[in-house]
Amino acid sequence: MGTVANLRQPLLVIFAIVCAILMFFGGADLVHMRSFKRAWDLGHIAAFAVWSLLLLRGWRRLATMGVVTQVVVVVLLTTGVGGAVEIAQGAVGRYPGWADVEHDILGSLLAIFFLFPSRLQLHLGWRRMVQVAILGWLLLALAPVARALVDEWDMTRAFPVLADFEAPFELERWSGNARLSIDHSIAASGRASLCIDLNTARYSGASLNYFPGDWRGWQWIAFSVYNPDPQPIRLVCKINDHQHDISGCRYADRFNRTFEMHSGWNRIRIPLEAVATAPQGRRMDLSRISEFNLFAVELPQSRQIFLDWLALES
Template identity: 40%
Template sequence: MVFTYWLHQCLRTRGKEFSPPAEFFFIFFIVLFLGITVEVLQTLGSSRSPDMGDVVRNQLGCLLVYSFIARTGILARYWLRICVRFGVVSAILIAVWPLTRALIDEYLARQQFPVLADFETPFERYRWNHSDQLQTGSDIVRHGHRAARVQLSTNQYSGVALFYFPHDWRGFQTLHFSVYNPKKTPLMLNARIHDVHHKKHGLEYSDRYNQGFDIESGWNDLVIPLDKVAAAPKGRTMDMQHIEGFGLFVIQQPCAQVIYLDNVYLGPSPGK
């Protein structure tokens, strides 16, 4: 937005003679070129990857400014300017909705802590990756009024992982979560926990906490001692101030299956 306004003013101040359509397309494609360049440069020497969504948002910012400053050419007619402004503002509101949703849920997550996920608030499933495999409902619940239905596939690894949560787990002794198995046969469910330094150690299996649980039919209330989590990485101590992820997954199941997840929270040691 700022760059579009600045470039538009520069062209007018320096007396560059562009027709209104030519001026618009010149600015639009300059913004597009710079946006794509920035995304490509992010891949050099970092773990970030290009995001076309950022490029689209750049162009929306360009269109927003131009729809308000243009008075001639393709936007000379008042009714056309109003329609374009309405369309651009509507597109921007749609584009910023994920950010708005994330900010609301981050506030709620901090209010709920040490509860990490209880699925009682509207946006909790977006704290998890593969959120499309996770739906909240009230039919099978361990605590409160809602729980998460997790769809597991026949892929080699299938599950969900919690990534958006308060990361400082110091001062807590246990991680609790409840899993419901609707089938009569047990299911082997794997849990993993890693900290912010895990990538620096090559994402090695031995550099994180790993544990398998036999999930019996019905509800299973599971507990992970956090002292074992801290001691899990080989050759170092887990950074409990900067826990980055908690995942639950199965390994190459013969058929697709559903489990239910509820009441994920940090707590004191058992019996306290």
Template identity: 35%
Template sequence: MAGPTTIHHARSNTFGIWDISFISLYSPFLIIPFECFRKQKPITQVSIIIIATLLLGILVELGQSAFSRTPDTGDIFRNLIGAGVAICFLLPVRKKFPAKSMRLFKLTFVILIGLQIWPIVVALIDEQHARNEFPVLSDFQSAMQLDRWECGCAISIEKDIGCQGNRAMRADLDTQHYSGFTLKYFPRNWNGYQWFQFVIYNPSEEVIRITCRIHDKLHTQGPQLYADRFNKTQSIPVGWHTIAIPLDDVRKAPAGRKMDLSQIYAVGFFATQLPHPRTIYIDDVRLMK
């Protein structure tokens, strides 16, 4: 059996690394010592760097659509951090500014860089935990696990509510046509396992119908038809319930093909057209042999 060597479209190596690159990209570029630039007063040099950073950042963001990427104003902020690093640590005339002020600016930009890097550090730690914990996909014993999920509703990790008296994820479903949450970051190779299992809790006496959907990477590359993925709706009465889905059913679910269990892309849970908001809990999402 092939082991789970990768986390599907991992948080740390997609937008996170891309975002941090904006900090390093501008630092060396904006301090090129053109002769006309070096003759300017220190405050003028700083102003030129900041204005050039803003203008270049805005132009880059306006051109994002040409590369199938959504413009992000946060990139402009990261550009300015890069410019600040250049000014505080690399710009030759920085020594002409008051020492106390420069130390304060250096500390400020170090903190700002740390705040930008921290989410990537957290993602890397959780990705390693996910590899170590596999075939458990999410048991919510760590607050970091919440970032493995994308939500179309409010989600949180609650203590002393899980199926074994520990933690579980709470989802507050609303009355939109589809309201739910999706597991997006996990080891994607499910070959060698026979069951996909999760535990769900309905705290209400009123039955709720929850649909579980599973699809592979190939599904995302087409029109994403309902018949091209696995869908199963369950009526959940009050209390805790363990739901086990045969992976052979998942494999055979797409019409006209077999789902690739080595390339599972996402697992979703949702309710459809609820008449009023409902709360459910989910725990111990895992694969079983």
């Protein structure tokens, strides 16, 4: 037991150093699954739990203070250090997220109320109440990972359908400069479609960012668009692969095609051979498709469209 106790501190120090390195190097890439990206962000919880534990153990004066004082001091330090880490990450080209500071604080509270002996100063009832609250916060932090895992399972089962808007968390696959919502009044298939409220920005539309990206063996990418207005609307379909994402996102290095959507339902089918041969000077990698985008350009007024049944076909 003594040997284990002697090893515990060096192992914590090593883990703390590794966490510090991973704050600035490594991490989720554009091609990683959404669940991995969200789980990676939760690394802040583990990092600050270990750092706070080492702080409490190494700062003897703080270790002898009451648990309330420890909470105040550690949370203030965590907020300052966490904020500095986010600023530093932005300076080195990573994406700072102030929600990470909340995870930092959660990690520090886990260390104080679950790992450090001073927690025993609190009355058992109060201690259990605080611990339940912290565990509830932890479950909320884990919820996005759970949602991503469920949706990734739905994506795998539905393939070659890429989007039909019937799955509970499907909207989280999409982003864009438009208001996006699931609509249950209009559908090309099933019970729902994606309502896209286009605005008058230069580019306004929806982008599918998470989906099975290996399109080899299929001949077409097809989708349905409903235009509720009598006036037609021109929409651009953009498709690109991972190589495009990491090499400057040049216009000539992706598939771009404009379609005119008439009133009512429009079914669009695009040959994947046309997608593959669209980039100038190379062939698009159909095994690593990373984005499907549908958008309007400089609309004179806001418009609404509905997207449904995006699928690969042979």
